[in-house]
Amino acid sequence: MSDVFIAFQANEESRPVIDAIVADNPHAVLSHPTGLVKVNAPNALTIRRETIEGLIGRSFDLQQIHVNLVTISGYIDEDDDQLTLSWKH
Amino acid sequence: MSVVALAPYEFEPRDVRENFPAPLIYIGWDQHQLFCAPICLPLPPGTPFGALGAAVLPGIYGFHPDFAKIDWTKVQWFKSGQPWTPDPAKSLADNGLQHKDAIRFRTPGLSGIQGSFS
Amino acid sequence: MDTRVTSKKLGLKERYAAMTRGLGWETTYQPMDKVFPYDKYEGIKIHDWDKWQDPFRLTMEAYWKYQGEKEKKLYAVIEAFAQNNGQLGVTDARYINALKIFIQGVTPLEYYAHRGFAHVGRQFTGEGARVAAQMQSVDELRHYQTETHAISHYNKHFNGMHHSNHWFDRVWYLSVPKSFFEDACTGGPFEFLTAVSFSFEYVLTNLLFVPFMSGAANNGDMSTVTFGFSAQSDESRHMTLGIECIKFLLEQDPDNVPIVQRWIDKWFWRGYRLLSIVAMMQDYMLPKRVMSWKEAWEMYAEESGGALFKDLARYGIREPAGWKQACEGKAHISHQTWNAFYNYNAAAPIHTWVPSDEELNWLSEKYPESFDQYYRPRLEHFREQQQAGNRFYSKTLPMLCNTCQIPMIFTEEGDASQICYRESDYKAYKYHFCSDHCKSIFDHEPEKYVQSWLPVHQVYQGNCFKPGTDPTAEGFDPLMAVLDFYEMNVGRDNFDFEGSEDQKNFAAWKGDTK
Numbered sequence: 001m002s003d004v005f006i007a008f009q010a011n012e013e014s015r016p017v018i019d020a021i022v023a024d025n026p027h028a029v030l031s032h033p034t035g036l037v038k039v040n041a042p043n044a045l046t047i048r049r050e051t052i053e054g055l056i057g058r059s060f061d062l063q064q065i066h067v068n069l070v071t072i073s074g075y076i077d078e079d080d081d082q083l084t085l086s087w088k089h
Numbered sequence: 090m091s092v093v094a095l096a097p098y099e100f101e102p103r104d105v106r107e108n109f110p111a112p113l114i115y116i117g118w119d120q121h122q123l124f125c126a127p128i129c130l131p132l133p134p135g136t137p138f139g140a141l142g143a144a145v146l147p148g149i150y151g152f153h154p155d156f157a158k159i160d161w162t163k164v165q166w167f168k169s170g171q172p173w174t175p176d177p178a179k180s181l182a183d184n185g186l187q188h189k190d191a192i193r194f195r196t197p198g199l200s201g202i203q204g205s206f207s
Numbered sequence: 208m209d210t211r212v213t214s215k216k217l218g219l220k221e222r223y224a225a226m227t228r229g230l231g232w233e234t235t236y237q238p239m240d241k242v243f244p245y246d247k248y249e250g251i252k253i254h255d256w257d258k259w260q261d262p263f264r265l266t267m268e269a270y271w272k273y274q275g276e277k278e279k280k281l282y283a284v285i286e287a288f289a290q291n292n293g294q295l296g297v298t299d300a301r302y303i304n305a306l307k308i309f310i311q312g313v314t315p316l317e318y319y320a321h322r323g324f325a326h327v328g329r330q331f332t333g334e335g336a337r338v339a340a341q342m343q344s345v346d347e348l349r350h351y352q353t354e355t356h357a358i359s360h361y362n363k364h365f366n367g368m369h370h371s372n373h374w375f376d377r378v379w380y381l382s383v384p385k386s387f388f389e390d391a392c393t394g395g396p397f398e399f400l401t402a403v404s405f406s407f408e409y410v411l412t413n414l415l416f417v418p419f420m421s422g423a424a425n426n427g428d429m430s431t432v433t434f435g436f437s438a439q440s441d442e443s444r445h446m447t448l449g450i451e452c453i454k455f456l457l458e459q460d461p462d463n464v465p466i467v468q469r470w471i472d473k474w475f476w477r478g479y480r481l482l483s484i485v486a487m488m489q490d491y492m493l494p495k496r497v498m499s500w501k502e503a504w505e506m507y508a509e510e511s512g513g514a515l516f517k518d519l520a521r522y523g524i525r526e527p528a529g530w531k532q533a534c535e536g537k538a539h540i541s542h543q544t545w546n547a548f549y550n551y552n553a554a555a556p557i558h559t560w561v562p563s564d565e566e567l568n569w570l571s572e573k574y575p576e577s578f579d580q581y582y583r584p585r586l587e588h589f590r591e592q593q594q595a596g597n598r599f600y601s602k603t604l605p606m607l608c609n610t611c612q613i614p615m616i617f618t619e620e621g622d623a624s625q626i627c628y629r630e631s632d633y634k635a636y637k638y639h640f641c642s643d644h645c646k647s648i649f650d651h652e653p654e655k656y657v658q659s660w661l662p663v664h665q666v667y668q669g670n671c672f673k674p675g676t677d678p679t680a681e682g683f684d685p686l687m688a689v690l691d692f693y694e695m696n697v698g699r700d701n702f703d704f705e706g707s708e709d710q711k712n713f714a715a716w717k718g719d720t721k
Contacts, residue, residue: 002514009436034424035436063219063265066273067280069440076262076447080219092652093395095248102636102657108668115606115639117615120624123585125547126605126614127626131667149603152592170628189637191606191628206624207585 004045004074004085007038014068020051036070044074044086104189112188114181116141118150119167119195123207127191138184139177155199165195223264231334245330249395251467252460256333259455262447270342274349277437281353284433289360296427299494300365300713301704305422306358306431307367307557308488312384313415314354315375319388320403321347327396336400339448343404346441357434365709367556367700374556377671378693379662380484380548382612386659387481391474393655398470400452406474409449410515412442413507414482418489418497425495457522464523469651475527476644479536480611486541487548490570491562499573504537529644532620538574539623542582543616549589551614553600554690556700558707561590581623598703602686604663609638609656610645617641633657 006021008014010032018037022028028041039045049062062083074085092098106112109131117127128149136145142161150156166173169191175184186192201207217225234242246253265273287293297303321344328340362368375381391402407415420435422428456463486500498506516526527533549559562570567586570578589599605614619627629646631638633653640646649656665671669678672688690697699708 034421035432063269063273066263066265066440067276069443070436071439072443072447075260075450078219078264092654093249095244098654100654100658102634103660104657104664105636109664110667110669113664113667117606117626117628119626122543122546122581122616122618122626123588123599124601125543125550126616127628128603129606129663129667130603149601152597152599169630187637189639191630191637191639193628200624202584202588205581205584207581207588 002087003040003042004087005038005040006045006047006072006085007033007036007070008065009068009070010035010037011068014065016052016055017047017065017068019055021045021047024048024051041085044084046082046084048082050081106188109188112181112186112190114186115189115191116146117191117193119193120200120206121150121153121155123153123202124150127193132181134182134186135180137178137180138175142177155196155201158199159196163197165197167193167195219264223261223266226266227261227338228334231337239332243330243332245396246332249397249466251397251456251463253333254459256335258458259333259335260451261335261339262451263444265342265444270345274345277440278349278353281433281437282356285356285360285430288430288433293429294361294364295716296429298426300709301492301558301560302422302426302428302494303361303365303709304367304557304559304704305419305426305488305492306361306428307365308484308492309419309431310354310358310362310368311371311374311378311556312381312484313419314351314358314371315381316384316388317347317351317354319385319392321345321351323388323392323399323403326392327399330396336452339444339451340400343445343448346445350438350441353434353437357430360430364712366696366707367558367709370556370694373694377662378554378556378695379551380555380613382660382662383484384481386612387477390477390655397456397466400449401456401467401470402474402477404445404449405453406471407478408442408445409453410475410512411478411482411508412446413511414503415485416442417507418485418500418503421497422489422493425497426493453519457519457524461523468524471524472528472644473648473651475533476529476642476648477611479529479533480613480641480645483540483544483613487544490541490573491545491559496566496569499570500541501537501573504534509534528647529642532642532644535620536617538577539581539618542570542574542578543618544613546582546585547605547614547616550599550601551605552703553602553686553701554693556693556695558702558704558709560704561586561593577623593703593705600702604666606639607661607663608641608645609659609661610640610648612659612661613641615639615641 008017014037018030018039021039022030025041025045028039028045031038031040047062047065049060052060062078062080065083072085074087077084077086111131111133113129114132115127115129118124130145132145142159147156166175173192233239240247324340324344324347328337328344331337331340358368375385391399394402416435416439420432423431423435453467456467489497489500489503516524545559548555548557552559567583571583592599607614615626615628617627619625627642629640629643631640631646631650638649638656640649662671666689671692672678673692676688677683678685687697695701704710
C-alpha cells in the first residue's frame with residue numbers, strides 16, 4: 001500500500017489546514033523538511049472544509065490551499081467540501 | 090524510419106561537407122579524460138597523417154604529462170571503433186578519412202594521471 | 208414580506224464543468240478535423256474525451272485570484288531581500304554560479320514551455336486538456352518572470368547573468384536545453400505532453416527542483432527559496448496533469464501503448480542527459496552541500512520512479528529503455544560534466560574552480576566507488592598546475608553528441624575508463640552519439656536530427672561571428688571572435704573563480720582582509 005502525501009509551506013495560513021488533516025486522518029504522519037510541513041498517509045487522506053472552518057472561526061474556500069501548496073502525490077477528488085487524495089483508480 | 094508529420098518532411102543536413110572549409114575529423118585520446126571529450130577539427134584532406142602527432146596534437150594535448158612520453162610508433166589507432174593502421178606518410182584522404190570520421194588513439198603504458206584514465 | 212428564495216449555487220464540480228467543458232462544442236461551419244488539425248496525426252487514438260479527469264478543478268477566476276495572491280507574497284519577499292542586501296547573506300560567492308546556470312539554462316525553458324503549452328492548449332479536441340494546458344502556459348510565463356525577478360537582484364552585483372537570452376541562442380552548452388525543448392515543441396501535442404508533462408514535470412521534476420531549492424536554502428539564498436516555494440504549488444498542478452495525461456492515453460486504446468512507450472524512452476533519456484548540468488551544480492557549486500547527486504537520484508528517481516513504473520506496468524508500460532544506464536551513471540555524470548565546464552571555462556560565462564580539500568573529501572565520501580579512482584587525480588593535477596601559473600583552458604572545440612548536443616564526455620556503462628562512442632550512417636553522412644540511447648533517438652527520426660544546430664559545427668561553418676568579421680584578417684583569433692559573437696565580457700564573465708571580479712567584490716563587501 002503506497003502513501004499519499006501533501007506538503008505545504010510552513011506558515012500561519014497552512015497551520016489550521018494541517019491541524020484539520022491530522023484531526024480527520026488518524027493515520028497521517030507529519031514531517032518537517034526545511035520550510036515545509038509534509039503529511040503522509042497510507043492509501044488516502046481527506047481535507048475537510050468544515051473542520052478547517054471550525055478551527056479558524058470563519059468561512060474558508062478549500063481552493064485557498066493552492067496558495068501554500070507545495071507538492072502532492074495521489075489521485076485527487078475535490079468538491080466544495082472536501083479534497084481527497086488516494087491511490088484508488 | 091521517417092518522422093511522423095502532416096506534410097513531406099525532408100531537409101538538407103546542416104553539416105554537409107560543402108558547409109565547411111575542410112572535412113571535419115574527430116580525434117580522441119583514450120584513457121586521458123583530463124581532456125573532457127574527443128575534439129573536433131576541420132583538417133585539409135591533404136594533411137599528412139604523421140603531421141597530426143607532430144604538429145596538430147601537441148597544441149591540443151601538450152598540457153598532459155603523458156604527452157611528451159608518447160612513442161608514436163607504438164600508438165594504437167582506431168577508426169569507428171575498429172583497430173586501424175594509418176600510414177603516417179600518406180594524407181588523411183589517402184588513409185581513407187572522410188568528413189565526420191572519428192578516430193581514437195591509445196598509448197599503451199600511459200593511462201593518465203596516476204593511472205586514473207584522466 | 209416576501210420570502211427570499213435562495214437559488215442554489217452550483218457545486219465545485221458543476222461550476223467547473225460549466226465553465227470549461229460546457230464552453231466547447233462540435234463545430235458545424237467547419238469540420239472538426241480542420242479546426243483541430245494536429246490531434247490525430249501522431250497515431251494516438253482517443254475514443255472518449257469525457258474520460259479525461261481534470262485533476263484540479265480550477266476555473267479561470269479562481270486561478271487568477273490565487274495566482275494573484277501568490278504573486279503579492281512573492282514580490283514582497285523579493286523586495287525585502289533587495290532592501291536588505293540579501294546577496295551578502297550567501298555562504299560564498301562561488302554559489303552565485305549555480306544561479307548563473309539557472310538563469311542561463313533553466314529560465315529560458317520556462318518561456319519555451321509557455322509557448323509549447325499555449326500551442327497544445329489550442330490543439331486538443333478535449334476541453335479539459337485545453338484548459339489545463341492553457342493554465343500551465345500562463346504558469347510557465349509566470350515562472351519565467353518570477354525567476355528573472357528573483358535573480359535580477361544578484362545581477363546587480365555579480366557577473367554572468369546580464370545577457371542570458373542572447374546566450375541561450377548561441378552559447379555552446381545552452382544548445383543542450385534549447386534543443387531539448389525545441390525537439391519537444393516540434394513534436395505533436397501528445398508527444399509534447401508525454402515529453403514535458405509526464406517525463407519532465409512528473410518523473411524527473413524533483414531532480415531539477417530539489418537540488419536548486421535546497422541548495423539555495425542551505426547557502427543563504429532567500430530570494431530563490433521563496434521563488435521555489437511559490438512555483439511549487441504550480442508544479443503540483445503540472446504533476447497531476449502529467450500523470451493524468453499518461454493514464455488517459457494508455458486507457459483510451461491499447462494501440463497507444465507502443466507509441467507512448469517510445470516517447471517515454473526518448474524523453475526520459477533526453478531529460479536525464481539535460482539533468483547532467485544539475486548534477487554538476489549539486490556536487491560542485493554549492494559551498495554548503497545538501498546531498499550528493501547520487502543520493503538525490505536514489506531518492507527521487509530510483510525510489511519514486513521505481514514505484515511509478517510498477518504502477519504503470521498494468522498498462523503494458525515498462526521502465527524507460529535507458530533506466531538502468533541512467534542509474535549506473537549516478538556515480539559519474541556530475542564529475543564528467545564539471546570537467547567539461549572546467550576545460551572550456553574560457554568560453555562559458557560562469558566561473559569554475561578546483562574544489563577545496565574539504566570538498567574533495569566530501570566527494571570521496573559520497574562516491575566511494577568512483578571519485579578517488581577516476582576524478583580526484585585530475586582535479587589535484589589541475590590545482591597543482593594552476594598554482595604554478597598554468598591553469599588549463601582547452602582551446603580546441605569538442606566533439607558533440609548529435610542528439611543531446613553535450614560534448615562526448617560520457618563513458619561506457621560499466622567502464623568509466625572509456626568514452627562511449629556510437630555512430631550511425633544516414634544518407635551518405637556519419638552521425639555521432641554519446642550513447643546507445645541518443646543513437647536510437649536519431650535512428651528513429653533521422654530527418655529531424657540531421658538538422659541539429661550543433662554549436663561546434665556552426666563555429667566551423669563560420670556562422671558564429673558577428674557580421675563584418677573577416678576571418679582572413681591579420682591576427683584573427685577565432686576564439687575571441689566567437690566570444691565577441693556571444694557578447695560575453697571576457698575576463699569578467701568567464702575564467703576561474705580565483706582572481707575573478709565576483710570573488711574580489713564579495714570579499715570586499717564582506718570586509719574580508721585577504
